[in-house]
Amino acid sequence: MRGTVLYGPRDIRFEERPDPVIEQPTDAILRLAVTCVCGSDLWPYRGNPPVTEPTPMGHEYCGVVEEVGRDVKTIKLGQFVVGSFATSDNTCVICRHGYQSGCVNREFMLRAQAPLLRVPNADGTLVPTPDKPSDDLLPSLLAASDVLGTGWFAADAANVQPGGTVVVVGDGAVGLLGVLSAKQMRAERIIAMSRHDKRQQLAREFGATDIVSERGDEGMARIKGMTDGIGADSVLECVGTEESMKQAVGSARRGGYVSFVGVPHGVELDGQEMFFSQVHLHGGPAPVRHFLPKLIDLIFERKIDPGKVFDLMLPLEDVAQGYRAMDERRAIKTLLRP
Numbered sequence: 001m002r003g004t005v006l007y008g009p010r011d012i013r014f015e016e017r018p019d020p021v022i023e024q025p026t027d028a029i030l031r032l033a034v035t036c037v038c039g040s041d042l043w044p045y046r047g048n049p050p051v052t053e054p055t056p057m058g059h060e061y062c063g064v065v066e067e068v069g070r071d072v073k074t075i076k077l078g079q080f081v082v083g084s085f086a087t088s089d090n091t092c093v094i095c096r097h098g099y100q101s102g103c104v105n106r107e108f109m110l111r112a113q114a115p116l117l118r119v120p121n122a123d124g125t126l127v128p129t130p131d132k133p134s135d136d137l138l139p140s141l142l143a144a145s146d147v148l149g150t151g152w153f154a155a156d157a158a159n160v161q162p163g164g165t166v167v168v169v170g171d172g173a174v175g176l177l178g179v180l181s182a183k184q185m186r187a188e189r190i191i192a193m194s195r196h197d198k199r200q201q202l203a204r205e206f207g208a209t210d211i212v213s214e215r216g217d218e219g220m221a222r223i224k225g226m227t228d229g230i231g232a233d234s235v236l237e238c239v240g241t242e243e244s245m246k247q248a249v250g251s252a253r254r255g256g257y258v259s260f261v262g263v264p265h266g267v268e269l270d271g272q273e274m275f276f277s278q279v280h281l282h283g284g285p286a287p288v289r290h291f292l293p294k295l296i297d298l299i300f301e302r303k304i305d306p307g308k309v310f311d312l313m314l315p316l317e318d319v320a321q322g323y324r325a326m327d328e329r330r331a332i333k334t335l336l337r338p
């Protein structure tokens with residue numbers, strides 16, 4: 001097969017790779033229906049951190065089970081399944097508390113920007129769909145694999161409640177789906193922080209009631225102005241920079257909740273500021289596996305359409321173009337068809 005490999009800054013190649021094989025008896029091999037480029041892929045793509053050797057890319061996937069190891073019990077050949085970026089046994093104490101992305105047997109996925117994929121811990125990682133999905137559901141199921149699961153976790157970890165006021169920092173796919181998730185959790189007011197016309201429009205489609213385009217101190221002042229000087233009940237930080245994190249903490253009310261799901265890069269927080277903010281902080285790699293059954297149901301019932309975040313569809317072999325479009329912010333998210 002051919003797969004996607006990152007060689008260095010902005011050097012993505014689609015090249016001959018070995019077909020994956022069953023390595024552990026708990027593995028499955030999937031034939032992917034669709035895959036995509038993640039916002040987090042842009043960090044190594046831009047050289048932060050630099051890759052030290054050619055690195056196979058991709059961690060979002062859904063497709064059909066083509067082969068299973070001898071210890072795989074519940075996942076069956078021919079099933080359509082959705083997985084996520086962290087594999088899990090779904091049985092250890094961490095998993096049972098709903099933190100499958102912190103499983104004691106976790107492996108982080110790579111190599112998903114390819115037609116075939118080996119998934120470790122298949123039984124605890126993959127979730128079958130109720131039926132074979134129609135083509136129009138594929139983008140949404142693929143979104144569930146990471147960006148929707150992460151946006152949902154962001155809303156859940158920020159304790160979004162019916163009637164509450166929510167601020168979403170970041171207008172990438174995760175931030176936009178954080179808006180969708182907050183809407184599903186019946187927040188009354190959802191303020192999306194975005195400076196891009198197209199993304200503001202999608203945020204509104206997903207349920208944002210207000211848009212704030214200012215950032216930093218001005219952004220925080222706007223939020224305070226909109227909330228009687230108090231700040232928001234729930235703030236979702238979906239970027240991962242120091243500026244966005246400070247903006248998130250500074251937009252929450254005392255006693256409010258801040259979730260952070262953007263992989264932090266160079267974030268240092270001031271102890272005094274954190275102390276006097278009195279916020280609940282909760283974040284990390286989203287336990288997508290925990291939310292997948294519910295998200296798949298919502299998608300199959302056509303109650304949500306998270307696949308709208310894909311505004312560029314390309315054949316997998318054009319993956320380098322997909323990275324470039326996202327790097328230059330011409331695309332929110334690129335879907336790739338093997």
Ligand SMILES: [Zn+2]
Pocket residue numbers: 088089090091092093094095096100102103104105
């Ligand atoms: Zn576990």
